[in-house]
Amino acid sequence: MTEELILLDPTAETEAVKRERIAPPAALDGLTVGLLDIGKARGNVFLDQLEEGMAARGIKVRRYAKPTNTKVAPIGVAQAIAMECDVVVEALSD
Amino acid sequence: MQQISDGFIIVAKRDCPTCTLLEPVYDALAKEVPSLAVCSQDDPTFPDSIGDVIDDRDLEQSYHLNIETVPTLIRMEGGRETGRVIGWHQQEWREFTGINGLGEGLPDYRPGCGSMSVDPGMAEVLAVRFGDTNVTSRRIEIASLEDDIEACFERGWSDGLPVVPPTEVRVLRMLSGTTRAPDEAIGCVPPNLAGCTVEKVAINAVMAGCKPEYLPVVLAAVEAALMPEFCMHGMLCTTHFVGPMVIVNGPIAKAIGMNSGENALGQGNRANGTIGRALQLVIRNIGGGIPGGIDRATLGNPGKYTYCFAEDETDPHWAPLAVERGAPSGGSAVTLYGGEGLLGSFDQLSRTPESLTRSLAMSLRAIGHPKKANAHDALIIMSPEHFRTYREAGWSKARTLEAFEEALLLPGHELVRGAGGVAEGMPEHLAEQTLSKFRPGGLNIVRAGGIAGMMSAIVGGWAATGERGSEMVTKEIGT
Numbered sequence: 001m002t003e004e005l006i007l008l009d010p011t012a013e014t015e016a017v018k019r020e021r022i023a024p025p026a027a028l029d030g031l032t033v034g035l036l037d038i039g040k041a042r043g044n045v046f047l048d049q050l051e052e053g054m055a056a057r058g059i060k061v062r063r064y065a066k067p068t069n070t071k072v073a074p075i076g077v078a079q080a081i082a083m084e085c086d087v088v089v090e091a092l093s094d
Numbered sequence: 095m096q097q098i099s100d101g102f103i104i105v106a107k108r109d110c111p112t113c114t115l116l117e118p119v120y121d122a123l124a125k126e127v128p129s130l131a132v133c134s135q136d137d138p139t140f141p142d143s144i145g146d147v148i149d150d151r152d153l154e155q156s157y158h159l160n161i162e163t164v165p166t167l168i169r170m171e172g173g174r175e176t177g178r179v180i181g182w183h184q185q186e187w188r189e190f191t192g193i194n195g196l197g198e199g200l201p202d203y204r205p206g207c208g209s210m211s212v213d214p215g216m217a218e219v220l221a222v223r224f225g226d227t228n229v230t231s232r233r234i235e236i237a238s239l240e241d242d243i244e245a246c247f248e249r250g251w252s253d254g255l256p257v258v259p260p261t262e263v264r265v266l267r268m269l270s271g272t273t274r275a276p277d278e279a280i281g282c283v284p285p286n287l288a289g290c291t292v293e294k295v296a297i298n299a300v301m302a303g304c305k306p307e308y309l310p311v312v313l314a315a316v317e318a319a320l321m322p323e324f325c326m327h328g329m330l331c332t333t334h335f336v337g338p339m340v341i342v343n344g345p346i347a348k349a350i351g352m353n354s355g356e357n358a359l360g361q362g363n364r365a366n367g368t369i370g371r372a373l374q375l376v377i378r379n380i381g382g383g384i385p386g387g388i389d390r391a392t393l394g395n396p397g398k399y400t401y402c403f404a405e406d407e408t409d410p411h412w413a414p415l416a417v418e419r420g421a422p423s424g425g426s427a428v429t430l431y432g433g434e435g436l437l438g439s440f441d442q443l444s445r446t447p448e449s450l451t452r453s454l455a456m457s458l459r460a461i462g463h464p465k466k467a468n469a470h471d472a473l474i475i476m477s478p479e480h481f482r483t484y485r486e487a488g489w490s491k492a493r494t495l496e497a498f499e500e501a502l503l504l505p506g507h508e509l510v511r512g513a514g515g516v517a518e519g520m521p522e523h524l525a526e527q528t529l530s531k532f533r534p535g536g537l538n539i540v541r542a543g544g545i546a547g548m549m550s551a552i553v554g555g556w557a558a559t560g561e562r563g564s565e566m567v568t569k570e571i572g573t
Contacts, residue, residue, distance in 0.1 A: 006233050007236060007242065008261070008262055009232040009233075010301060010380070011380060012380045013232055014288055070328030070331075070332070
């Protein structure tokens with residue numbers, strides 16, 4: 001082995017933490033559902049219909065929105081969803 | 095390594111005429127002083143008069159003794175150096191050793207030669223050889239029969255073109271291009287928001303093919319890309335064409351040989367080519383922004399390999415882009431712009447700024463879509479022959495931009511959905527309004543190109559601009 005054949009790792013040398021997904025609830029009865037509009041065009045149309053359908057079934061719904069689809073959700077929005085909801089639906093449409 | 099705690103040490107090489115001239119001196123010293131060690135850098139049989147020469151062909155003694163010139167005579171006492179003389183100066187050697195008559199008959203003075211341990215490029219080789227670097231990245235062994243360039247491909251480190259394998263020696267040489275410490279944090283690179291240090295940038299700059307003197311520009315480009323208003327994360331994720339374009343202003347562009355002239359946006363200039371590529375490799379390798387992963391661009395553009403040039407600052411009539419954006423005059427800075435591919439705009443007949451502005455505005459109207467307004471940004475890369483028209487008319491850049499704004503006020507009825515038999519367009523309620531093609535500050539001009547050619551380039555921006563997307567950003571280049 002020569003020194004030229006030792007290379008330095010150009011990556012961040014990180015490993016993704018593998019986390020098990022939480023099992024989805026069997027039913028939404030009694031749960032609060034967050035609906036997150038990521039800011040893409042007409043995502044609100046899809047979420048409006050979801051909200052309408054859920055409300056008709058008596059499911060509690062809360063609405064959230066990212067200021068723009070080009071950036072990750074502000075921490076405050078993510079924390080509010082985590083604190084106030086049991087499940088969340090993100091809408092992507094274009 | 096043999097440790098010499100007490101006595102005299104001579105470091106010499108046969109290839110040095112002064113060292114060979116002093117053979118009688120070595121012989122005399124060996125007889126007169128209690129302890130003498132002679133280290134030979136190039137030939138363990140030299141000096142012939144010394145029986146047990148220390149073979150220093152690997153330069154370990156020379157490196158650890160910090161030898162710059164041979165011969166060097168060092169005195170050690172209790173494990174500590176208590177003095178040294180460099181080259182040959184008869185009186186000095188006599189006083190230093192306490193031996194009167196040493197070197198009788200030899201010339202009074204000879205300067206000696208450079209130590210092999212300070213040959214060009216040797217400092218980094220020896221630092222690596224003797225484990226004396228402060229580089230902390232993981233070492234990856236490549237099997238002796240494995241091709242090192244192929245190994246880089248296989249590990250996913252390449253943008254699709256071969257990269258320079260980042261050996262420790264190459265990385266140390268790259269780090270010599272900056273005064274910043276290798277462990278200095280640069281920021282978190284999207285999309286993984288992975289921590290990035292000067293060292294990691296240097297590794298990727300090696301892979302891109304940069305020279306060490308480019309590193310401050312690469313570092314500034316990375317820092318600019320990480321400014322929140324540039325929105326590198328979103329630019330990676332979008333299906334749009336865009337990628338970061340790097341524009342370099344100031345004296346460093348000339349110092350490192352960047353191209354702002356003929357073919358400035360094309361191939362053939364190492365600094366232009368590799369600085370832009372290094373930024374992309376940082377995003378790929380550190381941030382994890384990989385095509386097919388989070389980068390799902392519909393088509394992308396060739397500039398996502400590299401998109402970097404210097405502004406032509408030879409004519410002071412217009413301020414350089416970075417100065418216009420607040421960077422100190424006379425300094426060096428990078429400006430990053432989220433750009434798609436370029437659109438050539440060809441006008442050989444306009445001889446007034448009014449005509450040329452209207453002419454270029456016709457091409458600008460096509461950015462994003464001819465029926466879109468206040469959506470995409472644009473950058474005009476103005477050639478010298480087009481610039482001449484504005485300069486000779488005495489137009490400032492501000493006045494020129496105002497003229498473009500006026501020329502790009504568009505009647506809403508031409509832009510609304512359905513107009514011209516095209517479904518795409520602005521919402522119908524805007525039909526009676528006059529719409530600006532670009533948002534305030536959304537059109538910029540930079541100068542580059544060869545002296546011949548009445549054509550300029552227009553580079554469209556991302557569909558998401560301003561606070562809802564990407565802003566052009568400028569960052570001063572440090573050392």
